[in-house]
Amino acid sequence: MHLFLSNDTTAPYATLLPDESRHCVRVLRMGVGDEVWVTSGDGVMCRARIADPDDKACTVEIVERQEDYGRRPFHLHLLVAPTKNTARIEWLVEKAVEIGVDRITPVICDHSERGTQKTDRLDRIALSAMKQSLKARRPEIDSPVRLTDFLKTPVEGGKFVCYCSGEERHTLRESYTPGTDATVLIGPEGDFSPREIAAALAAGFLPVTLGDSRLRTETAALYAVTALNFLNSL
Numbered sequence: 347m348h349l350f351l352s353n354d355t356t357a358p359y360a361t362l363l364p365d366e367s368r369h370c371v372r373v374l375r376m377g378v379g380d381e382v383w384v385t386s387g388d389g390v391m392c393r394a395r396i397a398d399p400d401d402k403a404c405t406v407e408i409v410e411r412q413e414d415y416g417r418r419p420f421h422l423h424l425l426v427a428p429t430k431n432t433a434r435i436e437w438l439v440e441k442a443v444e445i446g447v448d449r450i451t452p453v454i455c456d457h458s459e460r461g462t463q464k465t466d467r468l469d470r471i472a473l474s475a476m477k478q479s480l481k482a483r484r485p486e487i488d489s490p491v492r493l494t495d496f497l498k499t500p501v502e503g504g505k506f507v508c509y510c511s512g513e514e515r516h517t518l519r520e521s522y523t524p525g526t527d528a529t530v531l532i533g534p535e536g537d538f539s540p541r542e543i544a545a546a547l548a549a550g551f552l553p554v555t556l557g558d559s560r561l562r563t564e565t566a567a568l569y570a571v572t573a574l575n576f577l578n579s580l
Contacts, residue, residue, distance in 0.1 A: 347381055347382055347383050347393075348370070348374065348376075348382050348383065349382070349383040349384070349385065349477045349480055350362045350363075350366040350369075350370055350382055350383070350384050350385075350404075350406075350477075351363050351366050351384070351385065351386065351387065351473075351477070352366075352384050352385070352386055352406075353386060354386060355384055355385065355386045355390050355392050355408065355411065357408070358407065358408055359397065359405055359406065359407055359408065360384055360392070360394065360405070360406050360408060361403050361404065361405050361406075362384070362403070362404040362405075362406065364402055364403065366404070367400060367401055367402055367403055367404035368401050368402070370382065370396075370399070370401075370404050371399045371400070371401040371404055372401045376396055376399065377396060377399050378396055378397065378398075378399060379395055379396065380395065380396045381393065381394065381395055381396075381409075382394055382395075382396065382406060383480065384406055384408070385415075385482040387473075387476070387482070387483065387484030388482075388483065388484075389413065389414050389415060389417060389482050389483045390411060390412065390413055390414075390415065390482060391411075391412045391415035391416070391482040392408045392409075392410065392411045392412070393408075393409045393410040394406035394407055394408050394409055395407050395409055412482075415481075415482040415483075416480075416481055416482060416483075417483075418446055418575070418578065419524070419525045419578055420503075420524070420525055420526055420527050420528060420574070420578055421448045421449075421503070421527040421528070422446065422447050422448050422449070422527070422528050422530070422571065422574055422575075423447075423448060423449040423450075423451070423501075423527075423528070423529040423530070424442060424447050424449070424450050424451070424530050424532070424567060424570070424571060425450075425451045425452075425453040425493075425496065425529070425530065425531050425532065426438065426450065426451075426452065426453065426532040426563060426564075426567045427452070427453055427454070427455050427457075427458050427459070427460075427532065427533050427534035427563055428452045428454070428458065428459070428460040428462070428463040428490065428534075429459060429460065429534075429535075429562075429563050429564060430459035430460055430535075432460075432463075434562070434563070434564045435452070435463070435468070435563075435564060436467065436468065436471050437564060438563075438564035438567050438568055439468050439471050439472050439475070439487070440471050440472075440474070440475045441475075441568055442567065442568060442571045443471075443472045443475035443476055443479065443481070443485050444475050444478065444479040445568070445571050445572055445575055446481075446571065446575045447485055447571050448483070448485055448486065449485060449486040449487075449488065450468070450472070450485060450486070450487055450488065451488040451490075451491060451496070452465070452468075452488070452489075452490040452491075453490070453491055453492070453493045453496060453531065454490055454491065454492045454493065455492075455493050455533055455534050455538060455539070455542060456538070456539035456541070456542055457533070457534045457535075457536030457537060457538070457539060458534045459534055459535060459536075462490055463490045465487050465488070465489055465490070468487045469487040472484070472485050472487050493531070493538075493542055493545075493546075494542070494545060497545050497546060497549045498549075501529050501549075501550075502527055503526050503527025503528055503529060504521070504522050504523065504526050504527065504528045504529070504552070505528075505529050505549070505550055505551040505552060506518065506521060506522070506528065506529070506530045506531065506551060506552050506553075506554045506570075507530075507531040507538070507543065507546040507547070507551040507552070507553055507554070508530065508531065508532055508533070508554055508555070508556055508566055508570060509533060509537050509538050509543055509553065510537050510560065511537065511543075514553060515553040515554055515555040516552070516553075516554055516555070517554060517555060517556075518554050518556075518570065518573045518574060518577065519573070519577060521552050521554050522574065522577060524577050524578045524580065525578065528574050529551075530567075530570045530571075530574070531546060531551060532563060532566050532567040532570065533563070534563055535562065535563055556569050556570065556573075557569075
């Protein structure tokens with residue numbers, strides 16, 4: 347079934363958002379009695395039937411409501427340096443959301459290829475990926491933040507920084523405890539600067555390696571997201 351968004355799924359009836367209504371009624375040509383999935387992005391997933399196929403405000407009747415649908419046992423916050431090619435970071439956001447991530451923050455570093463990142467399009471991509479993969483919780487897409495500023499804020503759970511240099515590093519499997527929240531730092535193509543690595547370690551981040559291959563920023567980020575989800579599935 348198709349998944350659509352509504353601002354409120356608490357009542358017996360819900361109204362799809364305008365864009366969702368148009369897609370449902372005019373593009374997919376769905377009508378009265380057709381079944382759909384509906385969520386407000388807060389973890390509630392509803393099975394519903396179309397009651398009024400208005401292409402501006404489609405009304406559906408909630409048949410079944412599931413709380414905390416597909417809830418994972420941990421919260422994953424990915425901080426990643428924006429790539430020079432915006433298509434690569436957009437690809438990352440799409441795939442990371444499909445696999446499972448709760449929050450994505452573009453982080454500006456000393457060696458960043460891009461000093462800013464527009465997040466409105468990333469948010470739309472994340473929303474589309476959430477719907478495509480039938481998830482009921484909308485991931486957060488933050489405005490860009492400088493790494494040095496982020497490191498001043500308290501972080502709960504496991505904290506990991508992935509970089510290329512240094513010897514005292516372990517794998518995520520060795521460092522991460524399944525079932526606990528995780529925050530992962532992924533740097534730019536030129537890696538974190540020595541002062542950034544020192545600041546991250548001083549803030550309690552554990553140095554981890556993603557293997558012997560030199561990975562692009564978006565590949566490294568997706569590797570980390572995949573590994574943490576896999577470790578929580580064992």
